[in-house]
Amino acid sequence: MLGQTYHAEFAWVGREVVRDVRIDVADGRITTVAPGASPSPGATRLAGLTLPGFANAHSHAFHRALRGRAQGPGTFWSWRERMYALAGRLGPDQYRALARATYAEMALAGVTCVGEFHYLHHPPDGASYDDPNEMAHTLVAAAAEAGIRITLLDTLYLTSTVDGGELVGPQRRFGDTSVDAWADRVARLAVPSHARVGVAAHSVRAVPAPLLPEVVAVAAGRPLHVHLSEQPAENEACLARYGRTPTQVLAEAGALGPATTAVHATHLSDVDITLLGGSRTTVCLCPTTERDLGDGIGPARALADAGCPLALGSDSHAVIDMCEEARAVELDERLRSQQRGHFAVADLVDAATRRGHAALGWTDAGSIAVGARADLVTVRLDTVRTAGYDDPVAAVLFAATAADVTDVMVDGRPIVHNGRHQLVEDVPGALASAIKAVWK
Numbered sequence: 001m002l003g004q005t006y007h008a009e010f011a012w013v014g015r016e017v018v019r020d021v022r023i024d025v026a027d028g029r030i031t032t033v034a035p036g037a038s039p040s041p042g043a044t045r046l047a048g049l050t051l052p053g054f055a056n057a058h059s060h061a062f063h064r065a066l067r068g069r070a071q072g073p074g075t076f077w078s079w080r081e082r083m084y085a086l087a088g089r090l091g092p093d094q095y096r097a098l099a100r101a102t103y104a105e106m107a108l109a110g111v112t113c114v115g116e117f118h119y120l121h122h123p124p125d126g127a128s129y130d131d132p133n134e135m136a137h138t139l140v141a142a143a144a145e146a147g148i149r150i151t152l153l154d155t156l157y158l159t160s161t162v163d164g165g166e167l168v169g170p171q172r173r174f175g176d177t178s179v180d181a182w183a184d185r186v187a188r189l190a191v192p193s194h195a196r197v198g199v200a201a202h203s204v205r206a207v208p209a210p211l212l213p214e215v216v217a218v219a220a221g222r223p224l225h226v227h228l229s230e231q232p233a234e235n236e237a238c239l240a241r242y243g244r245t246p247t248q249v250l251a252e253a254g255a256l257g258p259a260t261t262a263v264h265a266t267h268l269s270d271v272d273i274t275l276l277g278g279s280r281t282t283v284c285l286c287p288t289t290e291r292d293l294g295d296g297i298g299p300a301r302a303l304a305d306a307g308c309p310l311a312l313g314s315d316s317h318a319v320i321d322m323c324e325e326a327r328a329v330e331l332d333e334r335l336r337s338q339q340r341g342h343f344a345v346a347d348l349v350d351a352a353t354r355r356g357h358a359a360l361g362w363t364d365a366g367s368i369a370v371g372a373r374a375d376l377v378t379v380r381l382d383t384v385r386t387a388g389y390d391d392p393v394a395a396v397l398f399a400a401t402a403a404d405v406t407d408v409m410v411d412g413r414p415i416v417h418n419g420r421h422q423l424v425e426d427v428p429g430a431l432a433s434a435i436k437a438v439w440k
């Protein structure tokens with residue numbers, strides 16, 4: 001790969017905005033970061049604020065087909081019925097087109113890596129495709145087509161309730177017959193260099209507590225993700241079955257730690273927060289989904305104070321906008337406390353970039369630094385939302401949207417230029433046709 005020189009008007013380096021930054025890129029890595037440089041001839045100018053690539057640490061790509069179609073009244077549980085109806089309809093070809101378009105939307109929003117929490121494994125009858133990993137390969141290929149990296153979090157899903165209920169209806173597509181069958185399938189999942197394999201236990205609803213240590217063994221230090229306490233009903237069922245909260249169940253199974261990411265972590269006790277923080281478990285907040293589903297507001301500040309790194313995900317893709325996810329972490333705390341200023345802007349950027357990449361196993365991504373993967377996201381500062389700023393990063397974090405992202409580089413490769421995806425010509429058209437094909 002040829003080397004390339006960029007000149008960023010502003011860039012996020014370390015934990016601050018610096019001006020006139022020369023960034024050299026070679027072989028997918030950043031080789032020079034020089035603030036205060038004069039633009040060299042031949043340098044590609046990046047007007048606006050250039051940030052490290054965003055990591056979308058929690059995604060279910062197929063949920064994108066619910067946008068604009070599932071805003072009816074009800075609860076998380078009635079929304080889930082709609083989601084199951086969708087899950088029952090997707091074949092590999094439809095899923096490929098939908099995931100490609102969804103990941104292309106992510107790229108336009110500055111996402112350079114996605115964590116795909118993947119549980120739609122099997123055909124509707126719950127048997128197996130000829131290639132048991134067909135759906136996983138579909139997602140990995142879709143990410144390549146959209147130009148982003150992916151960590152495929154292959155998810156174990158065995159039961160429908162904490163009490164061990166059988167999988168019924170579309171849930172049969174999610175289930176492997178045993179931990180061993182799942183582990184065997186995961187062991188056979190080989191992926192190219194833009195992808196990595198991690199694992200997930202869907203939740204304490206879907207994986208019985210006695211089996212969790214086996215999941216930890218299969219993870220073997222790779223990223224291990226789990227939905228945690230998104231709904232009070234999950235906590236109540238878990239307490240009734242095990243006499244412990246979901247967090248306590250995970251802790252006793254040895255499932256918490258720096259390689260683990262707990263997704264949502266909305267309804268927690270003080271003991272839960274201490275266990276998560278003390279084990280340095282990452283918590284992935286998904287504020288736009290949590291607000292869309294009426295889940296509640298997670299204790300983000302308390303978790304960070306206890307020692308949890310925070311990451312962000314767009315989860316159900318009610319919207320795909322990492323600036324919106326990041327500012328919601330602060331703004332939700334303001335609504336709860338009636339006070340401002342809970343998180344430094346630098347910590348919000350960290351959650352959207354470095355922490356998310358680390359949670360997905362890409363510890364060499366998410367910062368503009370020599371040796372890091374060359375993932376760059378440039379956000380305009382002269383749009384109707386951002387014009388008139390004093391502090392570029394405050395303008396971006398608190399007012400910009402995905403529509404203000406103009407240029408995105410992934411591993412040194414320009415994927416978005418001047419607001420246009422370079423690999424998927426018509427992303428709205430691709431979304432519309434993929435979603436139409438699913439619901440027809």
Ligand SMILES: [Zn+2]
Nearest residue numbers: 060117227315
């Ligand atoms: Zn989820």
